[in-house]
Amino acid sequence: MNWDDRGSEAIQAAIVTPLMIMFLCMALAAGRVVTAGSKVDAAAEDAAREASISRTAGSAQDHAYAAANETLADQGLKCSGTTVSVDVSGLNAPLGTVGTVTATVTCTVPLSDLMLPGAPGSHTLSSTFTSAVDAYRERD
Known part of the structure; x- marks a missing residue:
């Protein structure tokens, strides 16, 4: 070992270690966002x-909100903010006509607990799904 190189390993470790920790935190944040995306879907x-199986447009919003929150809870996703909006116009389709109901779920996933410098404190994910209404189901 050359005496002029003393301490160079400590300096290299001091430079590389924070970069490795930041990379690990970024990987954790990316994994959390990808996993949360499938849960919001x-x-x-x-x-x-x-x-879509609700009898009235009024109860459809309540059932959709309850189902979305139950699914997010069952999946273990803790959103700092959740919104559920439903287009129930398909429930008013005449008998014999297939209508559709569209639900959009938006979830704000917290990232602040990862302590990643410069990263946002949260990421908002949104997913939309359309379900068919049975053409011959009873309508109120």
Whole structure:
């Protein structure tokens, strides 16, 4: 070992270690966002399906909201903000006509607990799903 190189390993470690930690945190954030995206997709699908089997347009929103929140809870996703909007115009289709119900679920996923410098504190994900209404189901 050359005496002129003393301490160079410590300096290299001091430079590389924070970069490796930041890379790990970025990978965790990306994984959280990708996983949350699939969970929000499942919630939108469940919300649309529950709304499409509702008897009235008024109850469709309530059923969709409950289904989306239950799915997100079952999936273990904790959103700092959740909205569910439902287009229930397909429930008013005349008997014998297939209508559709569309649900959109928006979830704000917190990222601040990762302590990644310069990263946003949260990321908002949104998913939309359309479900068919049975053409011959009873209508109110």
